[in-house]
Amino acid sequence: MKGCLFNIDGGYLEGLCRGFKCGILKQADYLNLVQCETLEDLKLHLQGTDYGTFLANEPSPLAVSTIDDKLREKLVIEFQHLRNHAVEPLSTFLDFITYSYMIDNIILLITGTLHQRPISELIPKCHPLGSFEQMEAIHVAATPAELYNAVLVDTPLAPFFVDCISEQDLDEMNIEIIRNTLYKAYLEAFFEFCKEIGGTTADCMCEILAFEADRRAIIITINSFGTELSKDDRAKLYPRCGKLNPDGLAALARAEDYDQVKAVAEYYAEYSKLFEGAGNNPGDKTLEDKFFEHE
């Protein structure tokens, strides 16, 4: 009896996903693409991959932004298809993936409004995976409290916004704090969700999310040197679901320069490796490069 229920929820989507995974570009594809001299060459080479004739209807001359949009459109269509066929808990998992794009879109819209850009110019720049119905109403908000009450309270991001509500005007410092606080709440919620599901999901995802949390804590610390962000404010932005919690984060909060941050990372084997060889000279890999590679 159990046999007929096996894979009933995820079988089709797992098959699709494996197909997509095989279609991801490999080293050989990239070597071919690197040889291209023009964008038309690039289009020709991409036709031989899983991307196929996605640029077939585009008039020449091709622009980089067109290629970017079309590549992203393919990803979005595949993701939407997966999401439409998903049931719990996969549907919540896929929704969690879209929340990070929603946060980026919200910040883009608020910053654009702060610089007096019309909303019609900003909406096309938003990432399609992170779009939500109330996006167009963001420009009416002048303070975080208004932003919450008018726009975000009906979105899935409402529970993440609890720590950000204040009556101060939206300026660059507040926007940065909102961005990082939202992301912290989102990462911690995602971590708890994956842990609750347990099994392979918890094993894979918790490690990935822990690395992401630690990466953000280190990068926030390094980028905050020389800015007006105080150490206490900075400490409030660190996500607490990583390996650095609680001692590493406390040490990072006290750090005052790059060398002190490096010293904190020395206590954790995988992070100390990333600091070796990262430098500021031209031709050196930066710390962000090392983090990308490790990811």
Place this chain on the structure above:
Amino acid sequence: MAENLSKVCSILDKLMLETLMLIEKYIDLKINLETTMCDGEAHLAKSRYIMGQNCVSALQLPIKDSAEFPAIATVHSHDDGKFGGKSFDLEFEKNPKNENGESFDPLRWFGILVPQDLHRAQMKYKQAVTWSVECANLQMEIHQNLVKIKQLKDYKLECSTNKEE
């Protein structure tokens, strides 16, 4: 007369040599300027890669309806008198403040916690501004030398014509 002519010739020689040296310096400065601009652009592209292409783009730049902001660098020009030349002087504002009295840094248009690459791009572009002012100064000097050379050549021609008479 012959004495005058030989004096004029030697001054002309010196001026020509000086102009050639100035041209060489000018070319070196232009190469420096180009390298610095390329480095700045590379750092800017890196920041775009790190932060995402919509976070470092024309969307963050102010448009004509935005609030006024102060200049970080001012160029002062001084007249040099004799041959109608000018010299230029660059001054960087130590603590630029906007209308509300708050300190102003164009880097804040892109956020508070920006990657180090964006800071480096800003430094490279500031350096490039210094190089371009120096280029302008050199260009003025070369121009003045060319004017002097032309005047001396005319005088020399006049002298040679008078001598023949």
